[in-house]
Amino acid sequence: MELMEDVRTHYLLKFPEEQPPDLEPAPISYVTLTAEHLPQVHDILHRTFWAGINVVSDSLQYGPQQATIVAMYKHLVVGCAFLSSPQETYITYLAVRAGWENAQIATSMLYHLISRNPNKDITLHVSANNPAMLLYNRFGFKAEEFVVGFYEDYLDSLSRGSKNAFRLRMRR
Ligand SMILES: CC(C)(COP(=O)(O)OP(=O)(O)OC[C@H]1O[C@@H](n2cnc3c(N)ncnc32)[C@H](O)[C@@H]1OP(=O)(O)O)[C@@H](O)C(=O)NCCC(=O)NCCS
Structure with a gap:
């Protein structure tokens, strides 16, 4: 604005x-x-x-x-x-x-x-150091897996984003 x-x-x-x-x-x-x-x-x-x-x-x-x-x-x-x-x-x-x-x-x-x-679990992957984790936590998403190298093929070597990811789930 x-x-x-x-x-x-x-x-x-x-x-x-x-x-x-x-x-x-x-x-x-x-x-x-x-x-x-x-x-x-x-x-x-x-x-x-x-x-x-x-x-x-x-x-x-x-x-x-x-x-x-x-x-x-x-x-x-x-x-x-x-x-x-x-x-x-x-x-x-x-x-x-x-x-x-x-x-x-x-x-x-x-x-x-x-x-x-409604009534459906929602899942996602998020880079391990992404501040969006806070956003997801607020909605009740919980980590159920840590995946090493999940973003290996997508993030270039200069990226500050972690290549590792959490798989999160919001249970309903
Ligand atoms: C992550 C993203 C979607 C957040 O969008 P946004 O509209 O700014 O988020 P909101 O205003 O709804 O913020 C919600 C909460 O998320 C968290 N958050 C979001 N971005 C943040 C940041 N850069 N640093 C710290 N906390 C952050 C905060 O807890 C915030 O709550 P608050 O406003 O009470 O502090 C946006 O920054 C973005 O597009 N990022 C790049 C893509 C990405 O990482 N997507 C998510 C992974 S798939």
Whole structure:
């Protein structure tokens, strides 16, 4: 929001005669994935995790209502969360757009995913030193396995992320 305010101020300085762009604040909405979200969603996932993620297109075919959550600020995708399928209920990706962290967006997406899949255990893997562990703990996820080298093939040698992971489960 601060960045957008800066952009607006800059615009007004550069084009004082013109009508400033509309900056009315809007609530963040949590919606089901549709095809028009895909380019922005893939962009967030590629920047956050690794290039080449394209599994999200599959989510459109397999129960998107239960398996996908997209956080929107107006037309901007600010976060996304996915389950592998409504049957497996394994969280494949949870990511918030850079610059939009610490606004409880991940918490809200997780809440919606869990609510849309009542009576089902939810599982995931998380890198051993990822602060998101705190987020998952708060929802009652418990570690049930420590997997050495889980992210070996995905994280490059310069990454600060641990290649080891916890498998977490939230029992229902
Ligand atoms: C992890 C991530 C999804 C958190 O998104 P977010 O919208 O900023 O999270 P929230 O605002 O809902 O924060 C919830 C809690 O998570 C924890 N948390 C999240 N990010 C944290 C960080 N960088 N450092 C410390 N704690 C953090 C805190 O306990 C926080 O609670 P608080 O606000 O009361 O302190 C986001 O930082 C992200 O996209 N990270 C990269 C991808 C990733 O690691 N995904 C999860 C593994 S699959």
